[in-house]
Amino acid sequence: MSLWHIAWSYLWSRKLPTSLTIASVALAVGLISSVLTLREETRKRFEEEGQAFDIVVGAKGSPLQLVLSCVYFMDVPTGNILYSDYERLRNHDDVAAAFPIGLGDTYRGFRIVGTISELFEYQWVNPVTNEPRRPFQLAQGRFFERPMEAVLGSTVARQNELNVGDTFVGTHGFMELPEGMGHVHGDWPYTVVGILKPSGSPNDRVVFCDLQSVWDIHGAGRAQDAKDEEYRGPWRPGVQGDEAHVEHLPASGGRHGEGDAEDEPREVTAVLISLQSPALRFQFEEFVNDDFNAMAARPVSQIAKLYDQLLGTAKTVLLAIGYLVVVISALSILIGLYLSILQRKRDLAIMRALGASSFEILGAVIIEAFWVTVLGIIAGWGLGSVVTAGIGVYLAQRFGLYVQAFGLTTDHLLAFGTVAFVGLVAGILPAWQAYQTDVARDLSQV
C-alpha cells in the first residue's frame, strides 16, 4: 500500500478520464518524437549517402539541385556538361575515382541513370561510422556489359515485378506520367540483366544502364562516335586512364532529335568524384569552379545547408506545435486532477483522519500526475514510432530513404524530460489543493 499504489488505484478508478488525459499527452509526445526521429534518421541517411562522393560536378545552377538530382536522384538536373570535362576530371591527380552520370529518362517514375559499369565496383567507408559500404551488390544476374542492358535497384524490380530477362522501355523526362502519356522510347527496349540487393539508399529506386544507352536513345554523341574509335573509361585507383578503356559502343539510329545531334559533342549530366582525400574537397571545388564551364558541389555541405535552412525551420515549426500540444496536455492534466481532487475531497479527508500527513496527500497527487505523464510519454513514444514507421514506408518507396522508426536519441530524452517536468508542474496546483484539505469540514459534508 505505497503512495504509488494509492495514486494508481485512484487513476484506475477513473479509467475513461485518465485514458483521455494520457491520450492527450501521448499525442503531443508522439508528434514530438516522430519529428525528432524523422529529422535525425533522414539527416543520417542523407549524410551517409552524401559521404559516398566528395564532389559532384555538373552544369552551373543550384548546387543543391545538382546534389539532389545526381546523388539522391530526386530533383531535376541543372543541365549537362561536356564529356571531355569528365575526361579531364578523371585524369586529375587528386581524383581517386570519377563516374559520369547521364540522366534523361524514367521508367514508371524511377530514374534511368546512364553510367559506366565501374561504378558497381565502387566501395567507400563512411567516415562518420567507419562502416565499409558496398552499395552495389547483386541479388540476381550480372552487371550490364553493353548498351540497352539494365541493372535494377531492388525497389524498382519489386514494385514493377521485373526479373532478369524481362524487357521494358523508358519514358522521356523526369515526371511520373500515367501509362500511355509522355514520350515513350518504344524502339529502345532495355533488357534486365541484374537486380541489386536492397541497400537502404536512393540506388534502390534507380535503373542503371550503360551511359552509351542514354546517348544512343537521345542521339547525342553519335557524330562523335563516328570520329572516335573508342572512348575511355574512368580512371581507377592503380590503373592509368589509358589502360582502363571500355569497349567502343557504336551508336544506333532511329532516335529522336537525330538531325540536331550530328555535330553535338557528347555530354553527361554530372560527374561523381571521389578524391584522394576528403581534405581536398574545398580546394578541388574551387579548382573546378575556376577552370571549367561547370559547377562543383560538396554533397555533405549541401545537405547540411538544406537541413539547417529548410528542414531546420520545418523542425522548429513542428516542434513548436508539439510543445504547444504539451502545454494543452498539461492543462488537461491540471483540469483532470483538479476536478478529481474536488470530487474526492472527502476521501482525502478520510486519509488525513487515518493519519496521512499533508505531505503524503500532496505526494500522492503529484504521483498521479507522474503516472499520467509517464504513461503518456511511453504511449506517445510508441505512437510516434508507429507514425514514423508509416512515414518511413512512404520515404523508402518515394525516395529510397530507410528510417529506423524506434529511435531514442538524446534529443528524445531531453524532450521527454521536458514533458515529464511540465506534467509534474501541472500536478502541483491540484496537489496544493489536496494539501490544504480541511479534514473536519470535508468529513462533515455528506
Added chain:
Amino acid sequence: MVKLEKCRRRLGPGVEFYCEAFHAAPGVHMALWGPSGCGKTTMLNLISGLLRPDEGTIRVDGQEIQDFTEGRLDRFRGERFGFVFQTFNLLAPFTALQNVMLGMRFSDTVPASEWKGRARELLERVGLGHRLHSKPAALSVGEQQRVAIARALANRQKLVVADEPTGSLDPKTAKTVMDLLLEMCQEEKVTALLVTHDRDIAERLPEQFDCSGLVEEVA
C-alpha cells in the same frame, strides 16, 4: 484517557463551542449524546485533533495535543485513533482488505509485513472473510460499516471514536453493527467514544455524557 478543560472553539459568527470539563477514563465505553447541533461532533473533532480549540486544553493518552504541529498531530491521530463514521467513509477504489490495510498505512504501529494478515483477521472477525476483495460499491451498508469497524481497530488504536455509526442503517442492522462495535472494542481493550442523538443507543453504553448546551450563541 481523554480530558478537556475549559475548551472553547468559535464555530461561526456569534456561535461557539465551550466545554468546561470532560473526562473519559481508559477503556471506558461512553456515549456523547444530545440533540442535533448541540456540539457532539465538534467535541469529537476536538478530541481527535481534527479541530483545534481557540482556548483550553485537550489531553489524550497523557499528551496535550492542542499545540501539536500539523505533522505531529497527523501521526498522533493515526497511531491513537480509530474512526467510524455515519456514512462509513470507505475509499471506493480499494477492496475491503485494502481499506482495512489503509488504517495501518499511515503510522508505524503495525509493521508493513503484518498489514495483510491483520486486515484479513479483523475482517474475518466482523464476518466478512468471504468479502475480502469486494469493493465498497459491492457491499451492503451493513457490510460497509463492518469494514469501517475493522479499519478503526486495525492499528491497535487506544481510542475509537464513532460518529452516529448506526445513523444510516435500518434498526435491525443498526443493532447488529452496534453489538459488533462494542464487542470488538471490548476484545481489543480500547476506549470508545460514541456520538449519538438516540437516547436508547446511548443507554446501551456503560457511561453517557450529555452534550446539550455545549454550543451557544455569544454576543
